[in-house]
Amino acid sequence: MKKQTVIVTGASSGIGLEVARYFLDRGDHVVINSQTESKLKEVYKELGAGENLVFLAGNVADKSTGEALAKIALEKFGSIDVLVNNAGIYDNKPFLEVTEEYLDQFLTTNLKGTFFTTQAVIPQMQKQKDGVVINVGTPLVYHAIAQSPSTAPISSKGAIHALTLQLAAEFGKDNIRVNTVAPGLIRTPMHDETIDNNAGMHLINRIGEPEEIAQMIHAIAKNKLISGAIINVDGGMGAGHSL
Template identity: 55%
Template sequence: MKIMKTQTIIITGASTGIGKTMAGLFLENGFNVVINAANEANLRKTFIELGHHDRLSMIAGDISIPATGKLLVETAVGKFGAVDVLVNNAGIFEPKSFLEVDENYLDKFLNINLKGTYFTSQAAIKQMLNQGGGSIINIGTVLVDHAIGGFPATAPISSKGGIHALTRQLATEFGKYNIRVNGIAPGIIRSPLQAKTGVNNPDSLAGLHLLNRIGETQDVAELALYLAKSNFVSGEIINLDGGHVAGHHMA
């Protein structure tokens, strides 16, 4: 009888919201989990709350710095022996008029969202090549394919668009090495991010989705778990959006 080894996942941006829910779900499903966030105090609080400390490790750090991604991989390999899955969840998102965006503001999104995903993936793929395979899951947004008038967000959406393109390119380059790369493009999800973007009542945006409700962090976590376990899905950007991209209701 073949004994299945415990798989190890790295989740960035895991101290709150989607990332925290993912960490909890993967722990419940027997994974070893390495969590990351830039805010060490928040990350430590989440680490304590999640429990399962025999299978959980934390590394605080800014993923826009390539050394952070390398440290995450080194920690996963040193403590658990492998990097089977990477979820590039860490990111920032907020609206600002296109004509008011300056170079420093744009760089903030490119550095954290796109560069962070790029170099953390690079560190993980180097390890996955040694292991003979792995899975990367990137978090994008449905707004790349279906923009919303009245919500000016060119800076973050430009960075997320890069993540969508990177997802398909990595899937193409490394598929022959059994490395699967996919993206999740959420619609409106109930999380702390909404308040940060100035949306105090996220349910008021339910009408953007055909199901006339917003998503929950558990919805994203469950799709990530499916993708982590799948052996034959790669190069896909899956819209998790209650029908946002598929169509819209008559006003």
């Protein structure tokens, strides 16, 4: 299996970090991105600072960041085979308390970041007649929880699910696959130490680990037939609870 060039956004911690590690450990070239350069440099060193790894700091909400990521991937490794749109933010707030500024945070980082980073890599994938874009969504798009009001972030993630299907349809002719992985509750810095108290949200009655999401993302990246799919990796959360 040939080495692929993989761009991972939001790679300074949690799922993004483990995705980068997973591809690196299997011999691929990886470009990591995060908004905070100091943290990204630490991760670069943690991952070995090898010749098959480069980093570029920047906010994916800025269209120029996606363009810069595509440029550095081509300059360093000569191709763009996989884009993992992992960068995103989440928070809970009752609907009636949501302000325009608050909503814009999620639409800008989650949706706009995914949209324009993808737009930056598609032309190269078209030239290659090959490529895969993997977005990160959530099963909460279709599985609302009354005790956890989160209309702003979930609206942005729902838009990403819709974007996935539209892109898969538009660029299937170019052999470009577009999918979304929807993690359940995962042990990441985004959650506090009480996350295990919510294990019952999963039918398997445990919290997921970032590497388990990385495994699925890697499998999708290597498969040539999966496209237009929203794949829950959520311990059965989309089907029910063990509460």
